[in-house]
Amino acid sequence: MTTSPFDLTGKIAIVTGANTGIGQAIAVALAAAGADVACVGRTPAEETVAEIRALGRNAEVISADLSTIEPVGRVVDETVAKLGGLDILVNNAGIIRRADAVDFTEEDWDAVVDTNLKSVFFLCQAAGRHMIAHGGGKIINIASMLTFQGGIRVPSYTASKSGIGGLTKLLANEWASKNINVNAIAPGYIATNNTAALQADEARNKSILDRIPAARWGDADDLGGAAVFLASNAAKYVQGHILAVDGGWLAR
Ligand code: NAP
Numbered sequence: 001m002t003t004s005p006f007d008l009t010g011k012i013a014i015v016t017g018a019n020t021g022i023g024q025a026i027a028v029a030l031a032a033a034g035a036d037v038a039c040v041g042r043t044p045a046e047e048t049v050a051e052i053r054a055l056g057r058n059a060e061v062i063s064a065d066l067s068t069i070e071p072v073g074r075v076v077d078e079t080v081a082k083l084g085g086l087d088i089l090v091n092n093a094g095i096i097r098r099a100d101a102v103d104f105t106e107e108d109w110d111a112v113v114d115t116n117l118k119s120v121f122f123l124c125q126a127a128g129r130h131m132i133a134h135g136g137g138k139i140i141n142i143a144s145m146l147t148f149q150g151g152i153r154v155p156s157y158t159a160s161k162s163g164i165g166g167l168t169k170l171l172a173n174e175w176a177s178k179n180i181n182v183n184a185i186a187p188g189y190i191a192t193n194n195t196a197a198l199q200a201d202e203a204r205n206k207s208i209l210d211r212i213p214a215a216r217w218g219d220a221d222d223l224g225g226a227a228v229f230l231a232s233n234a235a236k237y238v239q240g241h242i243l244a245v246d247g248g249w250l251a252r
Pocket of ligand 1: 016017018019020021022023040041042043064065066067068092093094095115142143144145186187188189190191192193194195
């Protein structure tokens with residue numbers, strides 16, 4: 001029997017922000033493809049762990065507030081101790097703050113950049129050290145349409161997600177020769193807590209929908225296949241790529 005190139009049996013993944021939204025959907029999709037998953041975040045991902053165990057895979061909750069880099073080393077160590085290794089890192093946890101650029105505060109700048117960019121880099125570093133020492137791995141960062149576009153009223157979010165694009169390419173350049181694939185997924189407009197304010201704003205909701213060729217908001221589940229692909233052997237020669245899963249938004 002030939003094994004599917006998308007098979008993740010025996011692989012061990014970290015997914016940050018796995019209790020809800022895109023992170024939860026990606027954690028379950030990786031498990032459905034065969035991976036065991038460390039569900040990392042500040043709200044315990046009990047529901048996600050239960051779903052993964054129901055699929056017959058192993059899963060553990062790892063508590064970590066990624067607004068600082070304090071927990072990054074422990075997250076990797078606990079994953080290895082509880083699940084037996086680390087092959088896949090999905091940097092999904094993220095926040096957004098909205099205000100006009102002229103009113104934007106330092107607190108809203110630091111909170112978003114620290115969580116969405118600084119902690120992502122240092123978790124990549126901690127995971128990368130383990131992967132280099134153990135023959136390789138896969139890193140998937142969650143980018144955004146604002147990795148490519150400017151957006152409006154979200155200056156620190158745009159800066160952080162544009163930074164994710166550059167960081168993903170830099171790490172691919174340094175680590176491709178070490179058998180580590182570093183790529184990103186850029187979700188389009190996905191119906192989660194992160195976009196609740198946009199969905200609730202009738203005018204913004206309409207203007208967003210009018211621009212999406214698929215004519216609907218994405219579901220978190222729409223991201224699962226892209227994550228499985230980038231985490232799998234099928235993507236072994238894919239490096240530094242930012243894969244848009246956006247219902248055609250960027251094609252418009
Ligand atoms: P969400 O439902 O708000 O989920 C965000 C996740 O990040 C939650 O699990 C949250 O945990 C976690 N998180 C936030 N701050 C954290 C911290 N300090 N420490 C640990 N975990 C933290 O939003 P989502 O839409 O699924 O977003 C997931 C990722 O996709 C984010 O990076 C976001 O920027 C990106 N994204 C989303 C969209 C979209 O349209 N929804 C589009 C492009 C990119 P808590 O539940 O404890 O807060």
